[in-house]
Amino acid sequence: MAEPPRSSFRGGRLASRKAEEAAWRRHQAAAWLETMVGSFGLPRCPSEQQFVAALRNGIVLCKAINKVQPGAVSKVVTNAPCDSQPLTAFQYFENIRNFLVAVQDLKLPSFEASDLEKENLDVGSVGKIVDSVISLKTYYEWKQGGGPNGTLKYMKSPLAMRSSLLQPEHAASGPSPSQKHLDLAEADAVRQPSEKVDQGLAEADADRHPFQIVDQEAVEKLQKVILDCMLSYKENFDLNVLKEDPVKLVGTILASQQGKEQRCNSQIVDRQRLLEEHETELVELKKMLQDVKVDLRSLQTQFQNDIIKLGDNVQELSKAALGYNQAVKENRNLYNMLQELRGNIRVFCRIRPLNLESISSIEHIGNDGSVMVCDPSKPQSTRKIFQFNQVFGPTASQDEVYKETQPLIRSVMDGYNVCIFAYGQTGSGKTHTMCGPSGGLPKDFGINYLALNDLFDISTSREDVKYDIRVQMVEIYNEQVRDLLGDDTSSTKYPCTSYMTSSNNGLLNLPDAKICPVQSPSDVINLMQLGEKHRACGSTVMNHRSSRSHSILTVHVNGKDVSGNVSHSSLHLVDLAGSERVDRSEATGDRLKEAQHINKSLSCLGDVINALAQKNSHIPYRNSKLTQLLQSSLGGNAKTLMFAHISPEAESYSETLGTLKFAQRASTVELGTACANKESKEIRELKEQVDILKKALASKELENTSLKLKENAITSERSKQLPDRTPPRSRRLSLENGSSGKARMPDRKMPKSPCLTMSFTADQRIIRDKECSTEIASFNNELHVKHHKSVIQMSETFPEDLIIEENEKIISTVDTVEFHQLPVDAYTSLYKQSGLNTSERTPCRSRNMSTEGSRDDPCTTAKLEKVMTSNTVKKGSHLRKSIQSSIGRLIHGSERRNVQHSVLGTPAKTENTSTDIASPVTSELRLRRRQSLTGLPPPPSTMSRRSSLGGKSDISSNYKRGPKTPPPVNSTAKVKRWL
Numbered sequence: 001m002a003e004p005p006r007s008s009f010r011g012g013r014l015a016s017r018k019a020e021e022a023a024w025r026r027h028q029a030a031a032w033l034e035t036m037v038g039s040f041g042l043p044r045c046p047s048e049q050q051f052v053a054a055l056r057n058g059i060v061l062c063k064a065i066n067k068v069q070p071g072a073v074s075k076v077v078t079n080a081p082c083d084s085q086p087l088t089a090f091q092y093f094e095n096i097r098n099f100l101v102a103v104q105d106l107k108l109p110s111f112e113a114s115d116l117e118k119e120n121l122d123v124g125s126v127g128k129i130v131d132s133v134i135s136l137k138t139y140y141e142w143k144q145g146g147g148p149n150g151t152l153k154y155m156k157s158p159l160a161m162r163s164s165l166l167q168p169e170h171a172a173s174g175p176s177p178s179q180k181h182l183d184l185a186e187a188d189a190v191r192q193p194s195e196k197v198d199q200g201l202a203e204a205d206a207d208r209h210p211f212q213i214v215d216q217e218a219v220e221k222l223q224k225v226i227l228d229c230m231l232s233y234k235e236n237f238d239l240n241v242l243k244e245d246p247v248k249l250v251g252t253i254l255a256s257q258q259g260k261e262q263r264c265n266s267q268i269v270d271r272q273r274l275l276e277e278h279e280t281e282l283v284e285l286k287k288m289l290q291d292v293k294v295d296l297r298s299l300q301t302q303f304q305n306d307i308i309k310l311g312d313n314v315q316e317l318s319k320a321a322l323g324y325n326q327a328v329k330e331n332r333n334l335y336n337m338l339q340e341l342r343g344n345i346r347v348f349c350r351i352r353p354l355n356l357e358s359i360s361s362i363e364h365i366g367n368d369g370s371v372m373v374c375d376p377s378k379p380q381s382t383r384k385i386f387q388f389n390q391v392f393g394p395t396a397s398q399d400e401v402y403k404e405t406q407p408l409i410r411s412v413m414d415g416y417n418v419c420i421f422a423y424g425q426t427g428s429g430k431t432h433t434m435c436g437p438s439g440g441l442p443k444d445f446g447i448n449y450l451a452l453n454d455l456f457d458i459s460t461s462r463e464d465v466k467y468d469i470r471v472q473m474v475e476i477y478n479e480q481v482r483d484l485l486g487d488d489t490s491s492t493k494y495p496c497t498s499y500m501t502s503s504n505n506g507l508l509n510l511p512d513a514k515i516c517p518v519q520s521p522s523d524v525i526n527l528m529q530l531g532e533k534h535r536a537c538g539s540t541v542m543n544h545r546s547s548r549s550h551s552i553l554t555v556h557v558n559g560k561d562v563s564g565n566v567s568h569s570s571l572h573l574v575d576l577a578g579s580e581r582v583d584r585s586e587a588t589g590d591r592l593k594e595a596q597h598i599n600k601s602l603s604c605l606g607d608v609i610n611a612l613a614q615k616n617s618h619i620p621y622r623n624s625k626l627t628q629l630l631q632s633s634l635g636g637n638a639k640t641l642m643f644a645h646i647s648p649e650a651e652s653y654s655e656t657l658g659t660l661k662f663a664q665r666a667s668t669v670e671l672g673t674a675c676a677n678k679e680s681k682e683i684r685e686l687k688e689q690v691d692i693l694k695k696a697l698a699s700k701e702l703e704n705t706s707l708k709l710k711e712n713a714i715t716s717e718r719s720k721q722l723p724d725r726t727p728p729r730s731r732r733l734s735l736e737n738g739s740s741g742k743a744r745m746p747d748r749k750m751p752k753s754p755c756l757t758m759s760f761t762a763d764q765r766i767i768r769d770k771e772c773s774t775e776i777a778s779f780n781n782e783l784h785v786k787h788h789k790s791v792i793q794m795s796e797t798f799p800e801d802l803i804i805e806e807n808e809k810i811i812s813t814v815d816t817v818e819f820h821q822l823p824v825d826a827y828t829s830l831y832k833q834s835g836l837n838t839s840e841r842t843p844c845r846s847r848n849m850s851t852e853g854s855r856d857d858p859c860t861t862a863k864l865e866k867v868m869t870s871n872t873v874k875k876g877s878h879l880r881k882s883i884q885s886s887i888g889r890l891i892h893g894s895e896r897r898n899v900q901h902s903v904l905g906t907p908a909k910t911e912n913t914s915t916d917i918a919s920p921v922t923s924e925l926r927l928r929r930r931q932s933l934t935g936l937p938p939p940p941s942t943m944s945r946r947s948s949l950g951g952k953s954d955i956s957s958n959y960k961r962g963p964k965t966p967p968p969v970n971s972t973a974k975v976k977r978w979l
């Protein structure tokens, strides 16, 4: 839309101002007329039509001029009365004519009579009427003000003048009479200003009438111009100034007015030019605006497209993120499964809240179980990242921690053995995690309570299984195992008189420690409180309530379902004492001693973890009570979880690093797949039957062997009686030579299984008697094979020191015996099936074994010294061999000469064999035999063999010892060589 030109805007503005001015003047005129003649029906601000219509009959005008100049219009034609005929326009015209004459007589501005009759009024004609009325008013006021002595205030709108000047059409129509007067006055003023003014003034003074001056109109016009100026500047100007030096004043005013006009004109020209420039700019800007609008529209479209694309991308991203999360979750599950299968020690890391006014050494805790640490004292040092199964930050609640632990604990109810232990420096929150803060609210209870509570929940929810839950609580204080649930409430601690023993499932039992059945969580709380009360605690600089012992809460769970299946499992919840730097904890006296014991046992734990992580053949479990106790959990078939606790303070950075490294190593330890301790009813019944059968067989075999023993005695007597005779070549020897084709082993260096070899070397010498019947020789030969088998079987299951002891007694005639072993794989398979722990399964790399046979000692070529020579022992050895061989024959059904071969070829059978040999019957026989030999009373069933003989009972040592050197593999020749 094209804008109207600037000039027309200006013209419009002037027109509006002019209209305003005209309206104002009309108002002035109407108001004055009303004051002169009274109200004649005009509104306060009349329009031109209203104004003209009101004056058209001339009555008001005539009345007004009569008031100003009485008698100026002698006869005024007034309105006809209501009942008479209305007057004609002509009659009223009389009034107008009379008025105009009177006005002209007064030398006042007048107008044309036709101006009042026009239907289409123009500004100029109405203006003339208004001017005439206002000049009459001015005249009247002048008169009222004292005539020639008063101040003439002849007000006329300057706009009326200016507008008439500005309006070309008005100019074209020719100036009004008053305008003409003004022009003339101007001309005269230019020509002879001073003369005319002087003359005018003189005349005015002469007859006291201002309008009789010749150039009165010119002066008037000047006055108007001046007033116009005054009005335009909105100044109140005193007209008296004009009287002082009118010509000069007028000249000055005109000159300034002219200058102003010129300036105005030049300004107008400038502005017009500026306006044109602006208009051009505006056009350009409009064009630009159009362009910008177009651009904007295209941008909007593009933006919308981009937003749509962005939305699509975000959707895709969120899908991808979902997928990623899913993948991470699956990854984690798979990783956990892998760990489960490998039986890795799971490691959770928990960070204690930071103490106030300390800087944290923890830089980042990842959702993926990673934690980044940095030494705050050396900010430039490299950051270290550790990865665990889970990391709990300082804000993690007890419930959150337990939630992650719950699945492990729940598996206890399915027959798995579980061990959870809390590790970390002193004051890092181990007791907080395991027990909760002392006197804390139920929501702060630790894993111990939550676990038992959970176990009760499960036991109640499984209606088809009846569970029996029992609890034991002990502590290891200064390398002593002490019962925390003992009845004695005195401050004295309760050392367990016997040591830890092995239960059927391979876990440790503490038979002397009180075992308390629990029925409800409240029972558990009571027991825990009792245990906590008895536990050794003390205040240190690092922790005002520091645990000075390792506490072990063991929960035994026995379940039996409706169909008779049973499960046995244990849950060990271990709160270790915290490692501490003695210089930092400032421990002295008892505290120092405690700290030393704590640090030593933790260092032993570290050694064990290191050895396990490196898959060493030797695992030093026996170096401390703690590692003995945790042996089954660290090296057995249990599920094990370690909580590594760290304090985030900068001062504890070195301890934190130590703990994290230790935990990282522990997480690499593989324990093998955990297995549940479950037995179906059928298996249990079959086992019971086997036990009964074994007992029956054992008693029968006892009779047989005593008979054979007698027979042997007779044979040996005979051999003594025939010393000079060349001994016939025994069948055994011929067998040995025939089968192997090699030279016989030297007498003093017997190969393979020590017991059988030694005993039979002795027998070889004995039976060189020619009188010895072939039957006896064959019996002995048979006995050898059986015995050899039984030795293998023993080596699978019997505690090592028992075997050593037996062997020691058997070795009577041979000075030095070299032990050999089975090949690695056969050995491993045998031990795997026997249910012993990993460390025990690991075969010795050397072919020889020390006499101790302990796993703690290196497997080197060992030489056994001759220990006993008495006939009693020899007989014992025979008795033992025959018992074992008979049991073996009865269990396996038939005799097999190449027993080693079958053992190695069919490990499943070996397992059965091992089970049988480890049966209580065999043990009972051995005990009975020993009793008969030593005259000692049998030990209590709960005690280990060593303890019964006066030594320290230490079942773990039995388990930890390396297996006896097994016989050679798959070699009939070698078997025969022993004979």
Ligand SMILES: Nc1ncnc2c1ncn2[C@@H]1O[C@H](COP(=O)(O)OP(=O)(O)OP(=O)(O)O)[C@@H](O)[C@H]1O
Binding pocket: 351, 352, 353, 394, 424, 425, 426, 427, 428, 429, 430, 431, 432, 433, 437, 543, 545, 546, 547, 548, 576, 577, 578, 579, 645
């Ligand atoms: N996660 C935690 N949230 C709140 N407070 C905690 C947390 N862990 C530990 N604490 C507080 O820190 C202090 C020391 O904790 P705690 O006694 O459990 O340490 P500890 O490792 O068992 O020490 P010690 O080995 O000396 O027995 C306690 O006051 C405990 O309440």
